[in-house]
Amino acid sequence: MSDPAEPKTINYLLLRRMGIDTHQEPVIYMRQDCYVCRSEGFDAQSRITVSTGTRSIIATVNMVTTDILSHQEVGLSESAWRRLQATEGEKATFSHAKPAESMSSVRGKIYGTPFSSQSATEIVNDITDGSYSDIQLASFVTSCAGSRLSTNEIISLTEAMVACGSKLDWGSQQVMDKHCVGGLPGNRTTPIVVAIVAASGLIMPKTSSRAITSPAGTADTMETLTPVNLSLKTMRSVVEKEGGCIAWGGSVSLSPADDILIRIEKALDLDSEGQLVASVISKKIAAGSTDVLIDIPIGVTAKVRSQNYGRKLAKQLIKTGEALGITVKTLFSDGLQPVGHGIGPALEARDILQVLNNHHHGPQDLRDRATTIAGEILEMGKVAPQGQGKRLAEHKISSGEAWVKFQAICEAQGGLKTPPNAAYTHDVAAGKAGIVSYINNRVIAKLAKLAGAPAAPSAGLDFHVKLGDKVCSDTPLFTIHSEAPGELQYAINFLNDHPGAISIEEESI
Secondary structure (H helix, E strand, C coil), rough: CCCCCCCCCCCCCCECCCCCCCCCCCCCEEECHHHHHHCCCCCCCCEEEEEECCEEEEEEEEEEECCCCCEEEEEEEEEHHHCCCCCCCCEEEHHHHCCCCCCCHHHHHHCCCCCCCHHHHHHHHHHHHHCHHHHHHHHHHCCCCCCCCCCCHHHHHHHHHHHHHCCCCCCCCCCCEEECCCCCCCCCHHHHHHHHHHCCCEEEEEEEECCCCCCCEEECCCCCCCCCCCCCHHHHHHHHHHHHEEEEEEHCCCHHHHHHHHHHHHHHHHCCCHHHHHHHHHHHCCCCCCCCEEEECCCCCCEEEEEHHHHHHHHHHHHHHHHHEEEEEEEEEECCCCCCCCCCCCHHHHHHHHHCCCCCCCCCHHHHHHHHHHHHHHCCCCCCCCCCCHHHHHHHHHHCCHHHHHHHHHHHHHCCCCCCCCEEEEEEEEEEEEEEEEEEEHHHHHHHHHHCCCCCCEEEEEECCCCEEEEEECCCCCCCCCCCCHHHHHHHHHHHHHHEEEEEECCCC
């Protein structure tokens, strides 16, 4: 018979919503001296299974050493709260999570052992199930960095990423798509291309990403114009009605492992060549695409810095697509300078509207890129003869058909709205006369991010010059836009520390 004075065993804690944003990583907050923590032997960063009567998740433990929680409470981050579908004060039990056995394959890769089809599947499944902590995810991303994945490994990872998510079927033999490898600020061709292609009678359901290492992704830019967080049902309805859409891919669970990995790549400011290929192709297959054009900008400060690397990447993209049953065509483009005038969600949205409206101040380089890409897609879709695609694409803009289609797509997605304007601006002058000879895309992108983009939609840069332009000492090169004076000053300070962002050479006599 037990001693009545002996405390009863408490094997549960009461859930409390902490209101802490840990992004996608589920985190729980547990008192270091609570009974469950001591009896189970939990430490900070332990991986723990949290279970209620109906659901369970795996989360990372953070220890609390103050009275912010009682001994009977456990705190949940917003991510953990959503995944557990918890209610305040609900009982939950806790146990050590089963180790992710696929981590042995990640460790093997770090030491040179290639991924097999089976190990790639196990890794991707564990990532999707939430079995990897952020530290483990970072290990996987790093193990794939550079050129460390073979074509076979890329194909295996791509297959696994497609298998773990939803796959759309549009009931059409030909579904068009496009992607840009990136690294070029302001290169926001997608909304224009979708409008042209859909206006030409082809189907183009475009799922786009948010910014990874750039000041804006297509989804960020489009969100200043129309809702992009679409359900599968809404997305299908828009495409059936208008022939195209521009939606955030993360909202429709296409290749969910990729969305998790993108978050880690963003934090590390790291893009893996092989992971890039797997990411792009898996999203295209999951989106139901059959024909994909991939734009590869090449420039010394773009993501792809040399023609040789560009050709290698193109080969991997084409081979991976072919192995998984889709047609991939690549296009090399100029990556020496930003595209358009705006860099940042709202500023890029303004450029898109100007191009579609045939505005005389609209960025001609953005229009030219968009019609070139759209032209290739129109030829792939056989609605334009070989060599005539760009001409048809130009006609769709000049006639206003693309603008009408764009408005219709936005209305179907929830309505077209006006992009916001920043409250604070600062002009940056040339400082000397000469010719603009060099623009560092990476520094410019960093500057736009420090100004607040993409989290602050109206923040970024408004460019006034291009390579080869003649300038005077007082000619404004670009204008910094910020939503807060502190961010504006932060960007100005960064620019002062990086005077080589734009080079101006004196004219030779």
